Amino acid sequence: MGYVLVLLVIIIIGIIANIKIVPQAHAYIIERFGGYSQTWGVGLHVKIPFIEKVSKKVSLKEHVVDFPPQPVITKDNVTMQIDTVVYYQITDPKMFTYGVERPMMAIENLTATTLRNIIGEMELDETLTSRDIVNTKMRAILDEATDPWGIKINRVELKNIIPPREIQDAMEKQMKAERERRESILKAEGEKKAAILMAEGEKESAILRAEAKKQAAIKEAEGQAEAIIRVQTALSEGIKKINEANPSDAYIAIKSLESFERAADGKATKIIIPSQIQGVAGLATAVKELIKE
Secondary structure, eight states: OHHHHHHHHHHHHHHHHTEEEEOTTEEEEEEETTEEEEEEOSEEEEOOTTTEEEEEEEEOSEEEEEOOOEEEEOTTSOEEEEEEEEEEEESOHHHHHHHOSSHHHHHHHHHHHHHHHHHTTSOHHHHHHOHHHHHHHHHHHHHHHHGGGTEEEEEEEEEEEEOOHHHHHHHHHHHHHHHHHHHHHHHHHHHHHHHHHHHHHHHHHHHHHHHHHHHHHHHHHHHHHHHHHHHHHHHHHHHHHHHHHOOOHHHHHHHHHHHHHHHHTSSOSOOOOOHHHHHHHHHHHHHHHHHHO
């Protein structure tokens, strides 16, 4: 009875030990008597003891591999260091397991040779400005080459492009000269705009001053014209009043004499007095003499 119980326990332990659960995004390669039998997907599986074995556990997630810098030579014989990053995914676990020995080393060597071939057809300046083109070419070539291995290349990126030290110094000098050139252009454009604005400001100021003088002259002329009109109107009104009052000849003569007195106060050297006013003047002198006596 004891042996039966022990045997039963051993059988149960053996069954439990041969129960396998495949997690999500994984696949198990099963071999039977050393040959490929099947691929287990996600879920619960039972392995036949001593006959089947799990040969390889494969992750179906996307993988990222950062390869170290590789020396490459451009078309114009410039040697530089370029490191790449490859994003790949296993699509066929069976082909991945049996297709190539040490797949990562195979991908690394394939990436290095492909990179050398592509860069060797490009000059230095083109290499530095054509990363997208290089990435696209490398992805297409690597994806086609790794397809028999059950691997799909999703992306390839050039991480760093490191030219020689002397090339870097020359590029830095070129960039510095370009920045100084742009700075000079911007400074000249700024000075030009400032000069234009100053000239326009002076022009507008001159126009405004001329307009102000013009308006002042117009106002002054209008004021003088208005003053003359008022004076003439007043004279006209005065003459009208005098005419309405019907003045005597003696009054008119006296007024004329007053006018010539004001004229005599000026700078005129000769004054011609009409005969009528002379008579009135003599009459006035006589009256003054009578008053004195």
